[in-house]
Amino acid sequence: MPDEKNLSLSFSKDKLDELVIRKALYQLTPYCEWELEETGTSWIVTAYSEKKDIKRVFDRLINDQVLRSKIDRETYQLRRKIIYKALSDIGGGA
Amino acid sequence: MYMPFNFEWLSDDKAVISNLTGEFSVLEKHDLLEVANSEISERNKINSTSTFLYENESEKNSLSKLHSSSYARRTLNSLKSPFLFIIVPTLRCDHDCTYCQVSRANLDAAGVDLDIGSIEPIVNLIERVGKPPYKIEFQGGEPLLRFDFIKHFINRFDQDHGEESEYIIATSLSLLNNEIIEFSKNNNVHFSVSLDGTSVFHDSQRRNVIASSHQMAGNGILALSESIGIDRVATVTTITRDALRVPQDIIDGHNNLGLKNMFVRPLSPYGFASYKMDKYYSTNEYLAYYSKLLDLLVAQYDDVGIVEHMALIHLQKIFRPDKTGYNDLKSPAGYLLGSLIINYDGNIFGADEARMIYEQHKTKELVVGHIGNPDFKQHDAGIEILSNSFISEMPMCNECAYQPYCGADPLHHLSLQQDLIGDKSTSFFCQIQKGIFGKIFKMIDDKKSMKVFDQWLAYGSR
Numbered sequence: 001m002p003d004e005k006n007l008s009l010s011f012s013k014d015k016l017d018e019l020v021i022r023k024a025l026y027q028l029t030p031y032c033e034w035e036l037e038e039t040g041t042s043w044i045v046t047a048y049s050e051k052k053d054i055k056r057v058f059d060r061l062i063n064d065q066v067l068r069s070k071i072d073r074e075t076y077q078l079r080r081k082i083i084y085k086a087l088s089d090i091g092g093g094a
Numbered sequence: 095m096y097m098p099f100n101f102e103w104l105s106d107d108k109a110v111i112s113n114l115t116g117e118f119s120v121l122e123k124h125d126l127l128e129v130a131n132s133e134i135s136e137r138n139k140i141n142s143t144s145t146f147l148y149e150n151e152s153e154k155n156s157l158s159k160l161h162s163s164s165y166a167r168r169t170l171n172s173l174k175s176p177f178l179f180i181i182v183p184t185l186r187c188d189h190d191c192t193y194c195q196v197s198r199a200n201l202d203a204a205g206v207d208l209d210i211g212s213i214e215p216i217v218n219l220i221e222r223v224g225k226p227p228y229k230i231e232f233q234g235g236e237p238l239l240r241f242d243f244i245k246h247f248i249n250r251f252d253q254d255h256g257e258e259s260e261y262i263i264a265t266s267l268s269l270l271n272n273e274i275i276e277f278s279k280n281n282n283v284h285f286s287v288s289l290d291g292t293s294v295f296h297d298s299q300r301r302n303v304i305a306s307s308h309q310m311a312g313n314g315i316l317a318l319s320e321s322i323g324i325d326r327v328a329t330v331t332t333i334t335r336d337a338l339r340v341p342q343d344i345i346d347g348h349n350n351l352g353l354k355n356m357f358v359r360p361l362s363p364y365g366f367a368s369y370k371m372d373k374y375y376s377t378n379e380y381l382a383y384y385s386k387l388l389d390l391l392v393a394q395y396d397d398v399g400i401v402e403h404m405a406l407i408h409l410q411k412i413f414r415p416d417k418t419g420y421n422d423l424k425s426p427a428g429y430l431l432g433s434l435i436i437n438y439d440g441n442i443f444g445a446d447e448a449r450m451i452y453e454q455h456k457t458k459e460l461v462v463g464h465i466g467n468p469d470f471k472q473h474d475a476g477i478e479i480l481s482n483s484f485i486s487e488m489p490m491c492n493e494c495a496y497q498p499y500c501g502a503d504p505l506h507h508l509s510l511q512q513d514l515i516g517d518k519s520t521s522f523f524c525q526i527q528k529g530i531f532g533k534i535f536k537m538i539d540d541k542k543s544m545k546v547f548d549q550w551l552a553y554g555s556r
Contacts, residue, residue: 023489026489026490026517026519027490027519028519029517029519029520030519030520064103067101067127067130068100068101068493070130071096071098071099071100071101071130072493074095074096075096075097075098075099076098078097078098078154078158079098079114081158082098082114082158082161082162082165083114083162083165083486085158085162085166086114086162086163086165086166086169087166087169089162089163089166090166090169090170
């Protein structure tokens with residue numbers, strides 16, 4: 001059995017939110033085990049996987065979460081207002 | 095500027111976007127990035143009645159009201175869908191299926207049957223909780239082992255509700271006889287029959303010591319088709335590992351019997367079926383099979399004319415959400431709100447999955463009540479289950495483009511992950527639903543496939 005090759009990646013806290021990293025890691029779970037650590041300036045992700053394409057997978061997930069995060073920032077308040085109004089209308093009509 | 099929306103990649107170059115109204119659009123990657131950066135140059139690239147974009151405050155306010163009322167309507171739809179009552183008259187069965195989810199009992203087992211005397215309290219319960227049109231399904235075990243119970247029940251219920259009731263018997267048809275056929279002809283009885291392809295696959299999984307299960311099912315389907323009409327016979331196909339290799343087999347199995355409808359589902363890792371994990375396959379393996387099956391059904395539609403109802407349910411959730419009350423795709427969940435199960439021992443459950451979990455683990459919290467004393471007020475577990483079934487607030491669900499059409503299935507996650515919400519990144523339910531929705535949206539984006547889907551939707555609207 002070959003040893004697991006750990007992939008270690010570092011992300012600047014200035015460039016990536018903790019939530020983006022954590023959401024991407026959540027979606028990485030089916031692919032491999034992982035650990036998240038932090039220093040004063042960086043997030044350090046260690047992915048435990050023998051697969052060579054795990055970095056590519058994680059890069060794709062990070063990219064995906066960055067895009068979702070941007071959309072969410074633009075629309076979060078409006079979305080909450082819409083859902084609140086919808087549920088209020090249901091409660092009033094029940 | 096844009097209203098709140100979610101997206102999912104269909105390929106490296108295409109994504110589907112959706113919003114709280116349930117509207118969707120399939121975009122090229124560069125168009126999606128333009129939308130996200132508020133750089134979209136032509137609004138009609140999204141769709142002709144775009145509920146996604148606005149140019150000024152007035153448009154934003156109008157769209158907000160539209161999003162809000164659409165979201166409210168979809169949520170109310172989950173709360174007010176048609177109600178299904180499932181009655182389990184016996185746990186005894188003359189089959190021994192490899193993927194059986196319930197603890198089936200042998201033919202000579204005692205203490206696993208509903209007494210005829212329980213019919214009156216069950217009728218009272220249904221009248222108290224439900225309203226017309228009534229939909230009542232008999233499951234098992236093999237419910238035809240208790241045709242006496244079924245006949246008594248239908249005769250009793252029809253006294254007051256004959257014009258507004260539909261009955262379904264979920265059966266292998268191994269015990270079908272002329273008496274049952276004649277009774278079904280004169281009452282609004284439908285049949286749901288397991289048919290796992292041609293005999294090679296069907297008999298290897300659905301074992302009967304007397305004869306070929308497939309032959310009995312096939313003969314029964316033909317007899318029912320001649321007497322009560324093929325429209326009152328539906329099939330359920332559970333795909334096993336061996337069947338993954340040959341998607342054409344299930345099409346042939348249905349076509350050979352003149353069947354125009356099928357319902358295909360994966361092995362469900364519930365209840366006692368979870369002990370037979372060696373029969374299972376990965377979600378990717380199942381989705382690859384299902385994708386090929388849909389491609390074949392669309393390509394062969396002019397010849398065989400078969401509608402696949404799992405896909406139809408997903409299509410209805412997208413295009414006609416008021417037309418389907420499928421409990422697994424509801425938010426809040428269909429638990430208690432969409433169905434009640436009356437078990438062979440008189441215990442009442444809020445979902446079929448709850449009955450299966452109870453049979454395996456004797457989880458008393460999932461017993462809603464008993465037909466002798468149906469007090470639902472003390473069912474704290476029901477509040478807990480329903481409270482944790484709003485997917486717009488769940489991790490991963492809250493940012494998924496399929497959210498307007500999907501559901502929570504809390505009991506699935508309770509059974510497999512010991513948590514009502516579950517970890518969607520490893521959830522069997524989530525992977526299957528995302529795979530099916532992804533395939534369907536790809537096909538919606540193809541004109542030829544969508545033409546067939548339109549015919550399926552028209553059939554579903556009858």
